[in-house]
Amino acid sequence: MNKFLSFCKKVGNKFLDLVFPLNTKCIFCNNEIVDFDKKPYCDECEKYAFNKGAKCIKCDTRIKEGNKICDHCKSHKRYFEKCFCPLNYEKAVRSSILSFKDSNARYLAKSYAKIIFDYIKDENLHFDIITFVPSHKTSIKRRGYNPAKLLADEIALLFDKPRLETLLKITHTKAQKNLSYSERAKNLENSMMVTNAKLIKGKTILLVDDVVTTCATSNQCAKLLKNFADKIYVTAIARNHLKPEKQS
Numbered sequence: 505m506n507k508f509l510s511f512c513k514k515v516g517n518k519f520l521d522l523v524f525p526l527n528t529k530c531i532f533c534n535n536e537i538v539d540f541d542k543k544p545y546c547d548e549c550e551k552y553a554f555n556k557g558a559k560c561i562k563c564d565t566r567i568k569e570g571n572k573i574c575d576h577c578k579s580h581k582r583y584f585e586k587c588f589c590p591l592n593y594e595k596a597v598r599s600s601i602l603s604f605k606d607s608n609a610r611y612l613a614k615s616y617a618k619i620i621f622d623y624i625k626d627e628n629l630h631f632d633i634i635t636f637v638p639s640h641k642t643s644i645k646r647r648g649y650n651p652a653k654l655l656a657d658e659i660a661l662l663f664d665k666p667r668l669e670t671l672l673k674i675t676h677t678k679a680q681k682n683l684s685y686s687e688r689a690k691n692l693e694n695s696m697m698v699t700n701a702k703l704i705k706g707k708t709i710l711l712v713d714d715v716v717t718t719c720a721t722s723n724q725c726a727k728l729l730k731n732f733a734d735k736i737y738v739t740a741i742a743r744n745h746l747k748p749e750k751q752s
């Protein structure tokens with residue numbers, strides 16, 4: 505009987521390997537790894553992937569040792585309390601996130617959510633609702649999904665909190681990556697509206713995004729939510745760090 509059970513287990517594991525072949529590979533660089541459940545990334549990626557060292561107390565970007573807040577947060581009003589980004593948007597982390605965002609690698613949401621969960625669980629953060637940065641229906645149609653929503657679903661399971669849709673993207677805005685902060689903010693103005701306003705009244709919200717650069721998008725979301733909610737925290741998988749010249 506034991507032999508039979510061990511045979512079934514082997515067949516079962518083979519089946520799982522076929523269905524989830526990536527569960528033996530680093531989520532960033534695809535190198536083979538030993539224990540995916542314990543640590544879904546390889547030792548090489550671990551060396552650079554995590555957002556460590558001196559960071560802005562508001563937006564989690566790298567800053568000079570000894571500083572507390574970046575120039576960008578000093579000069580722009582932030583509507584969120586704090587932003588949490590466990591990873592650096594660099595090298596294989598970047599390509600992994602691009603696959604998650606644009607090449608249907610939805611399975612990565614679970615591992616990213618766990619990394620976010622581990623990063624903020626010791627912060628003693630109290631929040632009532634998890635929500636996400638909305639995508640316009642045109643982007644959802646093109647991708648087939650909203651990556652931030654997938655991530656928010658997984659994070660909500662880990663924190664055991666309700667995930668609520670609170671924002672609607674009503675106009676399709678241009679890609680933000682080559683715009684300055686003020687251009688980004690202008691681009692986003694009036695592009696979103698709050699839904700479920702009654703349900704977020706007086707609540708503390710954790711807003712989920714995929715990657716954060718200037719915080720223009722998350723700040724605009726936070727500004728709208730703050731018309732009803734009490735406090736907004738932001739989290740994203742990775743920080744695209746601001747260069748010093750971009751911090752002003």
Ligand SMILES: [Zn+2]
Binds near residue numbers: 548596
């Ligand atoms: Zn790796």
Ligand SMILES: [Zn+2]
Binds near residue numbers: 560563574577578
């Ligand atoms: Zn900052």
